[in-house]
Amino acid sequence: MPSERVRRRLRWLRDVASWEPIAAGRVAAFGQRLDLPARVPRFLAEDSLWRLGAIHEPALAVRSLPQTGVAVDIGAGFGAFALPFAQAFPGWTIWCFEPDPAFFAAFEENIAAAGCDNVIALNLAVGGGDGRAYTDRIATALAARDRATLAALCPRRGYRRSLTRHGFLQAGHRAGSPLAPGNTSYPTIPAEALAVLGPNLLKLTAPGCEPGILEGLANAPLDHIIGEIWSHVPSRRVYDGPGARETWLPVAGAPARALRRAPAPHGRRHGLDIVVAMYNSRDWIVDCVESLIAADDPAIRVRVVDDGSTDGGGDLVAERFAANPRVILHRKPNGGCASARNYGRLMSDSTHIAFVDSDDLADPNLFPHLLELARHTGAEVVQGGFDLLEQDAQGLWHSRPGPESVDAPAPPADAPLATMVLMAGTDLMSRQPTIWRRVYRRDFLDNRDIWFPEHIRAFDDLLFQLLSLQHAGEVPTLEHLRLHYRQHPGQDIRQGDERGFYALEMFRLALKRGLQEGWPGFKPLLRSYVNTISRTHGGLRDDLRAPFLAAAAELWVLMQKALGPAAFGDFPDTIFATEGFGTQADRVRRQFDGLGDSPAFAWLDSAMMHADILRHMPARDDAPHPTESG
Amino acid sequence: MPLLSCITTSFNEGALLMTSIRSLLAQSFEDFELIVVDDGADPETQAVLDRVDDPRITVIRQANAGLSSARNKGLAQARGHYVCFLDADDSRPPWAFATIAGIIARDAPDLILCRGALSEARDTPLPFYDTPRFEEIAEHCPGGVLEADAPEAALVRALALMIEPQSANKVVRRGLWRDAGLRFPDTHFFEDIFFHAGAVAAADRIAFAQTPCFAYFRRYGRPQITAGSGARRFDIVAVTRMTLETFARTPGFTDPLQRAAVFCNCLKLLTWCGETIGHPNRADFRQITRAMIRMIDPAYLQIPDPVYDRLSVPDPLRARITELAHAV
Numbered sequence: 001m002p003s004e005r006v007r008r009r010l011r012w013l014r015d016v017a018s019w020e021p022i023a024a025g026r027v028a029a030f031g032q033r034l035d036l037p038a039r040v041p042r043f044l045a046e047d048s049l050w051r052l053g054a055i056h057e058p059a060l061a062v063r064s065l066p067q068t069g070v071a072v073d074i075g076a077g078f079g080a081f082a083l084p085f086a087q088a089f090p091g092w093t094i095w096c097f098e099p100d101p102a103f104f105a106a107f108e109e110n111i112a113a114a115g116c117d118n119v120i121a122l123n124l125a126v127g128g129g130d131g132r133a134y135t136d137r138i139a140t141a142l143a144a145r146d147r148a149t150l151a152a153l154c155p156r157r158g159y160r161r162s163l164t165r166h167g168f169l170q171a172g173h174r175a176g177s178p179l180a181p182g183n184t185s186y187p188t189i190p191a192e193a194l195a196v197l198g199p200n201l202l203k204l205t206a207p208g209c210e211p212g213i214l215e216g217l218a219n220a221p222l223d224h225i226i227g228e229i230w231s232h233v234p235s236r237r238v239y240d241g242p243g244a245r246e247t248w249l250p251v252a253g254a255p256a257r258a259l260r261r262a263p264a265p266h267g268r269r270h271g272l273d274i275v276v277a278m279y280n281s282r283d284w285i286v287d288c289v290e291s292l293i294a295a296d297d298p299a300i301r302v303r304v305v306d307d308g309s310t311d312g313g314g315d316l317v318a319e320r321f322a323a324n325p326r327v328i329l330h331r332k333p334n335g336g337c338a339s340a341r342n343y344g345r346l347m348s349d350s351t352h353i354a355f356v357d358s359d360d361l362a363d364p365n366l367f368p369h370l371l372e373l374a375r376h377t378g379a380e381v382v383q384g385g386f387d388l389l390e391q392d393a394q395g396l397w398h399s400r401p402g403p404e405s406v407d408a409p410a411p412p413a414d415a416p417l418a419t420m421v422l423m424a425g426t427d428l429m430s431r432q433p434t435i436w437r438r439v440y441r442r443d444f445l446d447n448r449d450i451w452f453p454e455h456i457r458a459f460d461d462l463l464f465q466l467l468s469l470q471h472a473g474e475v476p477t478l479e480h481l482r483l484h485y486r487q488h489p490g491q492d493i494r495q496g497d498e499r500g501f502y503a504l505e506m507f508r509l510a511l512k513r514g515l516q517e518g519w520p521g522f523k524p525l526l527r528s529y530v531n532t533i534s535r536t537h538g539g540l541r542d543d544l545r546a547p548f549l550a551a552a553a554e555l556w557v558l559m560q561k562a563l564g565p566a567a568f569g570d571f572p573d574t575i576f577a578t579e580g581f582g583t584q585a586d587r588v589r590r591q592f593d594g595l596g597d598s599p600a601f602a603w604l605d606s607a608m609m610h611a612d613i614l615r616h617m618p619a620r621d622d623a624p625h626p627t628e629s630g
Numbered sequence: 631m632p633l634l635s636c637i638t639t640s641f642n643e644g645a646l647l648m649t650s651i652r653s654l655l656a657q658s659f660e661d662f663e664l665i666v667v668d669d670g671a672d673p674e675t676q677a678v679l680d681r682v683d684d685p686r687i688t689v690i691r692q693a694n695a696g697l698s699s700a701r702n703k704g705l706a707q708a709r710g711h712y713v714c715f716l717d718a719d720d721s722r723p724p725w726a727f728a729t730i731a732g733i734i735a736r737d738a739p740d741l742i743l744c745r746g747a748l749s750e751a752r753d754t755p756l757p758f759y760d761t762p763r764f765e766e767i768a769e770h771c772p773g774g775v776l777e778a779d780a781p782e783a784a785l786v787r788a789l790a791l792m793i794e795p796q797s798a799n800k801v802v803r804r805g806l807w808r809d810a811g812l813r814f815p816d817t818h819f820f821e822d823i824f825f826h827a828g829a830v831a832a833a834d835r836i837a838f839a840q841t842p843c844f845a846y847f848r849r850y851g852r853p854q855i856t857a858g859s860g861a862r863r864f865d866i867v868a869v870t871r872m873t874l875e876t877f878a879r880t881p882g883f884t885d886p887l888q889r890a891a892v893f894c895n896c897l898k899l900l901t902w903c904g905e906t907i908g909h910p911n912r913a914d915f916r917q918i919t920r921a922m923i924r925m926i927d928p929a930y931l932q933i934p935d936p937v938y939d940r941l942s943v944p945d946p947l948r949a950r951i952t953e954l955a956h957a958v
Contacts, residue, residue, distance in 0.1 A: 603864035616811025
């Protein structure tokens with residue numbers, strides 16, 4: 001272990017090395033090769049070239065830039081982006097801003113070497129407006145390229161250069177002395193003034209200044225926004241402004257996050273529709289909807305689907321939210337929760353969708369921040385946390401942490417996604433369905449053909465959960481924002497009737513899908529099956545337990561015949577705590593003696609796995625049914 | 631409440647959907663409702679539906695979930711005293727509902743089974759496949775209504791179980807549907823055989839319409855879903871099993887005639903599927919067929935020859951049954 005003194009010395013040596021001036025040398029990007037001879041600190045050269053290759057070039061490679069346009073490069077450094085870009089797009093004009101005088105000098109040397117006449121370099125910082133600057137006069141001077149007037153008009157602002165994290169100049173919100181270590185001040189042009197240039201493309205390297213700059217350019221018809229960002233940029237800056245705003249803004253130090261907007265000619269509205277399936281929940285619906293619109297986020301709409309309520313809930317919603325264009329009521333004949341959710345989705349025209357139960361409540365920021373998270377990750381599924389709303393003896397409702405509750409701290413207000421964690425969808429699969437705390441990409445659900453099974457009248461979210469999480473990959477999660485799931489004594493899950501058998505049908509359907517879709521593995525599905533069977537069996541009416549066990553064991557053996565023994569290494573029969581499971585499974589295995597494995601076993605359905613058929617199946621007294629125990 | 635509810639499901643038929651709708655709007659008997667379940671239909675088909683303007687039509691929209699689920703949904707919304715079905719690209723002759731209404735007025739049966747017509751792929755109009763069965767039934771049930779205590783009741787019921795399991799050939803009293811929990815097997819094709827056996831087994835009074843009341847079209851214009859030769863054919867194995875295990879819980883199961891009738895009707899379809907399924911899937915099809923035969927009640931396999939004679943089961947089907955029973 002090196003001592004603290006040795007470590008300090010090493011760090012100092014590294015710092016010194018990072019300031020050692022080198023020439024960036026040969027740069028290849030955007031189909032161009034050019035030489036940048038000016039000497040700059042090593043960290044700046046390496047960093048800029050890394051960003052060029054890892055961020056800027058791929059971002060432009062996936063787009064179709066026109067032959068002419070205006071680009072604004074903020075934090076141009078020594079021209080690592082601007083110069084190859086200028087050479088690749090000679091019809092464009094590139095306005096470049098670099099506050100550091102030393103880097104700027106290197107930039108000018110490189111411009112001269114490259115011989116680019118479509119680059120305009122200004123030794124200025126760019127910041128958010130503060131109301132003090134003479135924005136109009138500055139804009140006029142900028143358009144006239146009047147450097148002297150710009151220098152006179154642009155106010156000096158404090159910045160802090162990090163002495164430990166190299167090179168990064170951050171907006172000094174707490175204006176310290178410019179003489180303090182790392183502190184400095186630069187003339188700063190307000191971002192609003194850049195609108196006069198009519199920029200089509202914005203390239204950003206402006207740590208900490210990004211929200212202000214994008215706010216300043218809120219009305220500029222930007223078609224392209226690229227660059228690395230160090231602070232949270234609210235997605236509305238990208239989704240609400242004029243221009244196509246195709247965006248790629250990866251967050252420094254957070255590889256899973258990048259604010260993005262893809263060039264997608266899908267014709268969908270950018271935003272989130274929350275579908276609330278409502279059936280006779282007049283008592284709860286108003287609170288539910290109000291909690292969903294509490295944050296007043298224009299990107300979020302609520303679609304209440306009245307599934308043939310008989311308690312006047314539909315009229316109540318129509319009347320109560322008549323003045324709010326973001327609450328939309330749909331009415332349809334009763335068809336069950338699954339049908340109402342699907343109907344809401346069919347009516348929706350938005351890029352993202354969520355499904356909330358009509359008696360639940362959401363934290364005001366849950367869905368706005370989940371949409372934010374979705375836009376910063378591109379994830380198929382993102383989720384929040386949840387807890388249980390329970391009624392006490394006095395009839396008051398309280399939140400209680402759920403079974404998988406995580407005590408997650410809230411992030412700072414200016415970094416709302418900082419506490420995001422990634423959870424593997426296949427790990428979430430084996431837990432109880434909590435589909436209502438998630439936001440889904442609509443194109444993902446459509447592409448994977450994931451719907452709620454409409455004929456299933458209870459626990460219909462099980463299949464949806466299995467399929468969506470199987471395909472979701474990693475699920476970005478914000479645990480501190482919660483959906484409050486209301487517990488009722490009369491809830492489906494507590495009835496213990498034939499509807500428990502729906503679980504079997506859904507697992508068979510999932511198995512069939514997995515085989516047809518070529519899932520790489522079935523462990524998550526099997527683990528979920530084990531959990532679901534134990535949970536469901538425990539809650540069933542006494543007379544239904546034996547047939548349930550027999551049918552569950554049969555499906556287990558069908559899974560074995562369909563998937564082959566290799567998939568079952570971790571899953572012996574004894575994994576089921578339920579007594580008698582192994583005996584039942586052996587009975588079915590004996591029936592299949594001598595028959596080889598085949599995926600087709602997944603098709604071998606039984607009436608015992610259909611709750612609606614089972615409910616009407618008369619008992620036979622002369623002989624036990626083959627799937628009955630004994 | 632209308633006397634009849636007719637349930638049609640719609641997927642991507644486009645203009646062909648008008649085949650059924652036009653034929654229903656042309657019925658001489660007018661006291662009916664038509665429920666069209668849009669089972670995730672494409673925009674072209676929805677446009678056809680939008681153009682139809684008749685107060686008797688209700689459209690219910692669902693995400694695509696298959697024919698069985700769509701028909702079950704239609705059943706749940708039906709208001710008529712009796713319910714029947716018609717596929718989107720099939721039709722009914724103009725006299726169909728009048729004939730059915732006449733039978734209802736006269737006999738008030740639980741179930742009506744109708745003769746049909748067939749339009750072959752070369753546009754040849756023919757009597758439907760099971761017309762000889764209807765002739766047998768007419769012979770043994772001259773009054774046209776099967777009463778529980780009729781002398782040949784068991785045979786007639788067995789013959790009824792053996793007619794083609796077509797959905798358009800049945801008119802079901804809605805109360806019977808509700809009380810007996812009749813439904814199409816959700817998520818499966820070959821759904822008609824399950825519903826047919828269930829309806830005939832549950833009905834006390836069955837009336838026979840010896841007049842064609844529906845027309846079934848074989849067309850090149852639109853592939854029949856069940857005509858595909860892929861893994862979808864595995865569904866028949868599952869539906870056979872579900873049909874047999876459900877029928878085994880009904881009183882008719884103890885009667886060898888009825889038991890054999892249900893079994894033969896399933897096996898006929900199963901055999902056809904096994905003979906026409908694509909070769910890549912044949913081994914799997916045979917495998918799960920064997921597994922299925924082992925899981926059904928063994929009494930289905932123990933039918934004395936005279937029973938087959940009485941039901942005029944054709945020799946190839948008998949041979950197939952013997953073969954399967956031995957393979958187990």
